Amino acid sequence: MEEAHVTGFMLGTFEDGGEQFPGAVFGETVVDLRTVVPGIKRIGDLFADWDAHLETFESIDPAAAGTRPLGGLKVLPPVQPVGTIIAAGANYREHVLQMSVAHKLGKEGADAAQLAADAAAEIDERGRSGDPYVWTGIPSAVCGAYDDVQLPDVGGNVDWELELGVVIGRRAHRVAVEDAFDYVAGYTIVNDITSRTLVPRNDIAMMGTDWFRAKNQPTFFPTGPYVVPKRFIPDPAKLRIRLSLNGTPMQDALADDLLFDIPSLIAYASSMAVLLPGDVLITGSPAGNGSHWGRFLRDGDVMEAEISGLGIQRSTVRGPSGQLPPWYVDRPVAVAAVGGAAS
Template sequence: MAMTRFAIGTFVLDGAVVPGLVQGDELHDLRSALPAVSVTSELFSDWEAHLDRLAAYLAAPTGAPQPLEALGAAGRLRVLPPVQPVGPILAAGANYRDHIIEMSVAHKLGRDGASAAELREDAAAEIDARIRTGDPYVWTGIPSAVSGAYDDVQLPDVGADVDWELELGVVIGRTAHRVAVEDALDHVAGYTIVNDLTARTLVPRDDMAKIGTDWFRAKNQPTFFPTGPVLVPARFVPDPADLRIQLRLNGQLMQDATTAGLAFDVPSLISYASSVAILQPGDLLITGSPAGNGSHWKRFLRHGDVMESTITGLGRQRNVVRGPSGVLPPWQASRPDTVSA
């Protein structure tokens, strides 16, 4: 018998925060099925059993669902990141082969004086060697940078060349530490969409050459991780390595790839990350972005831009870009020479 497909989300409905059970365009208050669950993160205490109870509820619901599209059109609904409270972000960088090659050429990362063809060839050889014998590259993001799937993106007052990076998000469902690759997917609760925005001008740290890059300031600005709209349980995603990722900017297709292009796949990322740290339920692992970023197109985000993003079976994001406020934070205002540089 086919499983009843549904997703988990968090919504502000008529001013009240509601943990939601989503089936098609219908929104159920998840508490109708699980009265003891007040926020979605509480589902992780017994994830599979809770999913079974939610499926049984949908077979004979006792509460009346509400139409998501109509609620949104009426201005009664706001979509929050699906897992509340929001947890930390573990982010894989440089994890699509084509993207790594593309970025090496765009940013001239390689031998001085090398041609575009030489940079491309060198980058391909380097990533192929790292896949065979090396490790993924993982950095961390903070919860305050996470925003909803339909929230505006706010460009910062310090930092320019803000770029999009659409990624598959993996939500950890149970504690993972020193997990083998073959067991890694057993620790996944589900999947979601994440757009990992980057202020490219804030990445380099020329004043600290031995450290080189500053991912904290480049990626942790408010609204820089649009996430959701929903968390789709892993039982409804047969193969996370077979999902299509697409991002459109003002209607123009900029990113179009599949997760088959991951250098290190989802199980490998979980195994590696758990070899270093203890992964907790609710942690969000983002898996890297494919080719087609603004750095490649030499076109970065501007006020009024609209990003529309999809990943197979996980829903859709739509984010309007808002320009800088024009007011420097006190720290940067006290260092005008540094800011202007």
């Protein structure tokens, strides 16, 4: 499938001299939307009449509107207030195969070829007759596209997972697949950071995995830099997803290897819960995670992440603080079991 080329303005949240404002990005300049639509104080205010606001923004003459240089602004997570992350797991076929081999998820003693074959059969059957796997991320774990990623003091093997984010623009509950795109406001970039050692709960195996602690630590969802309105992206499956680590390509794929596509994910998630404007549905990660490469994030690493037409993230990784949370100060065995601060 040919990669899409995206044109049109982008929306985001910016800070200038300590003041935050919603903006529309035209090239290398930003128009303060508060000067265009009275009463708009943040991007979340636009959802009440999203399409009408977009029509207004399309008629903006940046030269006449009064712009600010993009390079002089701090870029914040684009949608304010930050919504819930609705996350689809194990949703890229090749990614699932790689993870099954890397983590030996299958029959005991099976070699890599057998693990991959068994995983392929399982995922194909789930695509035919099963449901998506969806979990949630909390707003406090979201950071900006250029903010540092902080490695935790408890937990190790911290991994990257670059994902296409779908910004929900309307209250969505029990949405049909054929109507799902009507609830999409636009698209953004999300890097779903994971501490792999915190995923399993070996102390309570019957509960399986613990996504709360593995994925919801501060800075674990670099998001943005922008939201690109849906009207500028007719086919999100043609968007190209790329992530490099210290200049070395790690992930490079089109967003077309989804087990469950965007409408299916919205229909499924909204069958269980109410999705709200500003929530971000992340659609799964393509192949090329650290688990596959046998290389996890370290202090000083730099991730550069891009989805065609949606902008570029640049995240510098910072090492653990060296100070345990109070809960773990007197639990050295528990800390050691998940790798501890030095992993």
